[in-house]
Amino acid sequence: MCGNLVVETGETCEPPNSALCDGACQAIPCDPPVTSCGNGTLDAGEACEPPGVGACGWDCQTTSCAAAGPGEILVACANDGATVGVGSGGSDYLLAWNDLAHRADPDVVARRVDSDGVAIDPAAQVVSAGVPCGGRQSLPGVGAVGGDYVLSWFGYARTSRRRAATITRPTHGATM
Numbered sequence: 001m002c003g004n005l006v007v008e009t010g011e012t013c014e015p016p017n018s019a020l021c022d023g024a025c026q027a028i029p030c031d032p033p034v035t036s037c038g039n040g041t042l043d044a045g046e047a048c049e050p051p052g053v054g055a056c057g058w059d060c061q062t063t064s065c066a067a068a069g070p071g072e073i074l075v076a077c078a079n080d081g082a083t084v085g086v087g088s089g090g091s092d093y094l095l096a097w098n099d100l101a102h103r104a105d106p107d108v109v110a111r112r113v114d115s116d117g118v119a120i121d122p123a124a125q126v127v128s129a130g131v132p133c134g135g136r137q138s139l140p141g142v143g144a145v146g147g148d149y150v151l152s153w154f155g156y157a158r159t160s161r162r163r164a165a166t167i168t169r170p171t172h173g174a175t176m
Contacts, residue, residue: 009064055100082106087149092120096127096140105136108153127151 002025005014013021022028036043037060038051048056059061082097092119096110108128112120128137 030052083139083143085140085153087144087151087152089144089147089149091115094142094144094151096142096153098136098140098153100140106138108137108140108151110140110142110151128153128155 001008002011002023003014003016003086007014007025011025013025015021016023016025037046037048041050043060046060047062048060050056051060082099085096087094092112092114094110094112096108098106099109107126109124110127111124114120135156137153137155138139141152143150
């Protein structure tokens with residue numbers, strides 16, 4: 001029975017009429033983004049690889065950031081009016097923000113830093129990667145529960161005009 005919040009025989013999703021599920025409880029198909037940025041090869045139109053590392057922006061173009069001011073740390077060169085979420089796990093922090101990653105729409109990226117603001121992870125990670133049908137991923141919020149970080153954000157799927165919240169739980173002690 002479509003609409004009972006249980007995926008049953010003949011259905012591919014629930015609830016109906018949601019961001020990625022139509023009124024008949026069938027998943028709304030989408031086309032994956034077409035890009036060569038991030039494939040490890042410097043392709044035509046790219047200035048650098050891999051994206052999001054050093055001065056290489058998420059769009060495989062070089063970026064430059066102003067130096068951090070006194071008492072500030074430079075986490076990333078965000079280029080889409082980023083919103084930021086910060087959570088503390090006790091001895092370190094998880095910073096999350098929205099930025100243009102491998103697509104024309106923003107993704108949510110995150111990186112852990114220690115109490116002095118020194119990066120723990122070698123590079124920021126796209127945590128919203130694999131969200132079906134892409135769309136804008138923004139407004140990250142970060143919390144900590146029982147030694148794990150809880151990261152949530154707001155997503156807008158291109159296939160519908162509905163919005164959906166997405167949650168992932170990176171493990172506190174593991175590399176993201």
